[in-house]
Amino acid sequence: MKNEHTAQSEKQQSGHGLVFDSVTKRFGENVAVRDVSLSLAPGERVAVIGPSGAGKTTLLRLAAGTLRPNAGTVTFNGSTVTGSAATLAYQGETLVDRRTVLSNVLTGQIGGLSWLRGFIEPLLPRYPEPALERLDAVGLVERADVPVKSLSAGERQRVAFARALMQDAEVVLADEPTANLDPSSRQNIIDVLDAAIDGELLITVLHDVHIALEHFERIVGVAGGRIKFDAPASAVADEQLEALFAAGASTPNTDAERTGAKKEGGAPVPRYV
Numbered sequence: 438m439k440n441e442h443t444a445q446s447e448k449q450q451s452g453h454g455l456v457f458d459s460v461t462k463r464f465g466e467n468v469a470v471r472d473v474s475l476s477l478a479p480g481e482r483v484a485v486i487g488p489s490g491a492g493k494t495t496l497l498r499l500a501a502g503t504l505r506p507n508a509g510t511v512t513f514n515g516s517t518v519t520g521s522a523a524t525l526a527y528q529g530e531t532l533v534d535r536r537t538v539l540s541n542v543l544t545g546q547i548g549g550l551s552w553l554r555g556f557i558e559p560l561l562p563r564y565p566e567p568a569l570e571r572l573d574a575v576g577l578v579e580r581a582d583v584p585v586k587s588l589s590a591g592e593r594q595r596v597a598f599a600r601a602l603m604q605d606a607e608v609v610l611a612d613e614p615t616a617n618l619d620p621s622s623r624q625n626i627i628d629v630l631d632a633a634i635d636g637e638l639l640i641t642v643l644h645d646v647h648i649a650l651e652h653f654e655r656i657v658g659v660a661g662g663r664i665k666f667d668a669p670a671s672a673v674a675d676e677q678l679e680a681l682f683a684a685g686a687s688t689p690n691t692d693a694e695r696t697g698a699k700k701e702g703g704a705p706v707p708r709y710v
């Protein structure tokens with residue numbers, strides 16, 4: 438009889454799950470992700486950690502299909518990723534303050550509606566039940582009718598999760614869900630996310646290494662656009678973490694910097710186009 442690990446490896450080799458195959462993503466001369474190969478199985482809970490500018494958000498956006506690689510492929514179950522396979526849980530600041538919690542969550546499904554219905558549904562919902570279910574999953578169903586502006590940062594993040602879960606995607610991506618939260622809310626928000634996920638592949642970018650190691654099974658360490666380690670949380674050594682964050686300070690992102698060529702200009706690179 439095959440053990441679970443062998444079965445999972447075979448599925449991944451046959452293109453099951455989310456697969457990055459030799460992926461490179463450039464922004465001009467800046468190489469954000471450099472020849473990355475990675476296989477993640479359905480149901481896994483993965484934390485991506487690394488220093489600032491390492492390429493973590495770019496990896497997430499490639500997984501969401503909102504960025505296309507310059508080289509290599511990103512597939513889910515063998516097909517190029519699209520917005521319907523993966524959902525990116527944007528941070529709580531992306532909510533519309535003056536609208537109610539329910540209305541914000543309902544905007545999570547407008548991609549699947551007609552233009553007119555997509556406009557009207559968040560304001561005058563005909564089918565609020567799916568959104569109320571997602572709010573229940575994140576413990577906020579009682580607050581469905583209050584405006585988002587009256588919520589705490591942690592509650593806003595929970596609404597953002599509920600909105601992302603409306604897409605019923607098989608891959609859930611969260612970029613820094615603990616940002617702007619106090620330490621006790623940070624633990625709590627990861628517990629909420631954990632409880633709301635139901636068999637989907639969860640990939641979370643985290644700055645807080647302790648939370649990553651405590652709450653996630655698999656840790657992918659990224660620096661300079663490359664994967665430096667990919668290991669079960671229990672196997673990540675302090676030396677690996679020190680090397681990862683030390684590498685961040687010294688790893689160049691451009692080919693010119695890597696080859697020691699003189700850098701021209703020096704204008705800051707914009708974060709997003």
Ligand SMILES: Nc1ncnc2c1ncn2[C@@H]1O[C@H](COP(=O)(O)OP(=O)(O)OP(=O)(O)O)[C@@H](O)[C@H]1O
Pocket residue numbers: 464467468469487488489490491492493494495496690706707708709710
């Ligand atoms: N849209 C863009 N245009 C130009 N450069 C970009 C763009 N997005 C990211 N970059 C650059 O790509 C590199 C990786 O950025 P990315 O945001 O993926 O890093 P990160 O690890 O998520 O960083 P942080 O932890 O600070 O959010 C950085 O050098 C960044 O400046």
